[in-house]
Amino acid sequence: xxxxxxxxxxxxxxxxxxxxxxxxxxxxxxxxxxxxxxxxxxxxxxxxxxxxxxxxxxxxxxxxxxxxxxxxxxxxxxxxxxxxxxxxxxxxxxxxxxxxxxxxxxxxxxxxxxxxxxxxxxxxxxxxxxxxxxxxxxxxxxxxxxxxxxxxxxxxxxxxxxxxxxxxxxxxxxxxxxxxxxxxxxxxxxxxx
Amino acid sequence: xxxxxxxxxxxxxxxxxxxxxxxxxxxxxxxxxxxxxxxxxxxxxxxxxxxxxxxxxxxxxxxxxxxxxxxxxxxxxxxxxxxxxxxxxxxxxxxxxxxxxxxxxxxxxxxxxxxxxxxxxxxxxxxxxxxxxxxxxxxxxxxxxxxxxxxxxxxxxxxxxxxxxxxxxxxxxxxxxxxxxxxxxxxxxxxxxxxxxxxxxxxxxxxxxxxxxxxxxxxxxxxxxxxxxxxxxxxx
Numbered sequence: 001x002x003x004x005x006x007x008x009x010x011x012x013x014x015x016x017x018x019x020x021x022x023x024x025x026x027x028x029x030x031x032x033x034x035x036x037x038x039x040x041x042x043x044x045x046x047x048x049x050x051x052x053x054x055x056x057x058x059x060x061x062x063x064x065x066x067x068x069x070x071x072x073x074x075x076x077x078x079x080x081x082x083x084x085x086x087x088x089x090x091x092x093x094x095x096x097x098x099x100x101x102x103x104x105x106x107x108x109x110x111x112x113x114x115x116x117x118x119x120x121x122x123x124x125x126x127x128x129x130x131x132x133x134x135x136x137x138x139x140x141x142x143x144x145x146x147x148x149x150x151x152x153x154x155x156x157x158x159x160x161x162x163x164x165x166x167x168x169x170x171x172x173x174x175x176x177x178x179x180x181x182x183x184x185x186x187x188x189x190x191x192x193x
Numbered sequence: 194x195x196x197x198x199x200x201x202x203x204x205x206x207x208x209x210x211x212x213x214x215x216x217x218x219x220x221x222x223x224x225x226x227x228x229x230x231x232x233x234x235x236x237x238x239x240x241x242x243x244x245x246x247x248x249x250x251x252x253x254x255x256x257x258x259x260x261x262x263x264x265x266x267x268x269x270x271x272x273x274x275x276x277x278x279x280x281x282x283x284x285x286x287x288x289x290x291x292x293x294x295x296x297x298x299x300x301x302x303x304x305x306x307x308x309x310x311x312x313x314x315x316x317x318x319x320x321x322x323x324x325x326x327x328x329x330x331x332x333x334x335x336x337x338x339x340x341x342x343x344x345x346x347x348x349x350x351x352x353x354x355x356x357x358x359x360x361x362x363x364x365x366x367x368x369x370x371x372x373x374x375x376x377x378x379x380x381x382x383x384x385x386x387x388x389x390x391x392x393x394x395x396x397x398x399x400x401x402x403x404x405x406x407x408x409x410x411x412x413x414x415x416x417x418x419x420x421x422x423x424x425x426x427x428x429x
Contacts (some may be wrong), residue, residue: 003277005393006205006277006416007365007394007414007415009206010353011368012367014289015300016366017387018299018316019290019353053302057364067237071242071359106275108234116232119302120233128219129209129220129221130221133222151229151232175333182305192201
């Protein structure tokens with residue numbers, strides 16, 4: 001029987017960490033993995049204040065551009081042992097910051113046959129958010145790939161910079177800052193797909 | 194074959210901004226969402242691998258591991274996870290968290306109000322759906338609790354549900370409510386859901402689930418986004 005329709009979203013609320021963000025879930029690539037990068041940032045509300053109880057989830061391909069998922073059956077692109085591509089991080093209430101340690105993903109195909117620029121899918125939830133929002137993080141050192149990207153091309157040009165992380169100078173492993181803004185002149189682009 | 198999913202049914206979901214739930218005002222996108230074509234990144238997702246790695250933990254009345262069962266109305270909460278075409282979603286992880294029978298959360302930043310905390314209740318569980326999409330938890334019915342949204346605001350009894358499903362596109366976090374709760378009509382978080390879809394979040398009492406001399410039964414089905422209908426094809 002066909003059900004009545006989609007189950008509506010509800011807010012994840014302030015207590016999601018009881019279940020949804022265990023220690024280490026923001027370490028997507030283990031310490032011994034080469035080419036690790038760090039992603040860090042804040043989720044900012046309409047007043048530009050860091051949201052202290054936001055939850056972020058990330059989904060990405062491995063370094064070669066393969067997703068660990070049955071729908072990505074490209075056997076010619078190898079999987080990486082131990083790499084799921086999934087991360088979860090709650091914002092640290094005291095600092096308002098989140099961070100992930102991962103690797104920069106490879107390029108994955110787009111429906112038009114092109115290769116997408118390296119990107120990480122990001123899901124944002126929190127108290128005061130009645131439904132999840134979906135965005136993407138792109139890398140600042142991929143200007144030409146970003147220029148051609150299948151998804152960025154669907155975003156008004158003036159808003160594309162909100163999806164590109166910023167290099168934090170002088171850090172090893174390399175660090176990128178990705179602040180997510182709900183409102184204001186630099187509001188992050190959130191997707192409907 | 195790369196799957197594609199039908200659209201998010203915006204008319205069935207709450208809006209991002211809803212005046213009666215005050216904190217949405219500053220925590221909702223000010224501009225509209227940007228519509229994009231689904232790519233491999235959206236039709237894959239963490240569900241399959243994350244579910245594979247997860248260990249089931251389905252009895253919230255005992256999983257605190259103290260040897261003393263939690264206090265409250267013992268309840269069996271079961272249902273099916275299906276997609277909007279009615280197909281079961283097998284082997285997917287359902288994660289739940291909730292307050293204890295007094296309405297207290299085992300969380301360092303919970304609302305502090307003078308109700309006794311149950312030291313034998315963690316309020317968390319996880320379960321994988323079977324081949325038919327069925328999940329099942331044993332828990333205690335959570336209590337309502339006060340919150341600061343407006344004077345004398347109380348959340349109705351609810352259980353938080355998180356379901357990853359097969360793809361990023363199917364990601365769902367929601368709340369299950371209990372039937373005949375007088376607080377349902379007074380809760381802006383539930384009221385934010387369009388009227389026609391609100392009932393989907395309220396579990397049904399099901400006497401066939403009730404276990405004699407043991408626990409009351411509730412049924413709560415979860416419907417995720419499903420495969421896009423091909424033009425001209427009749428969806429069963």
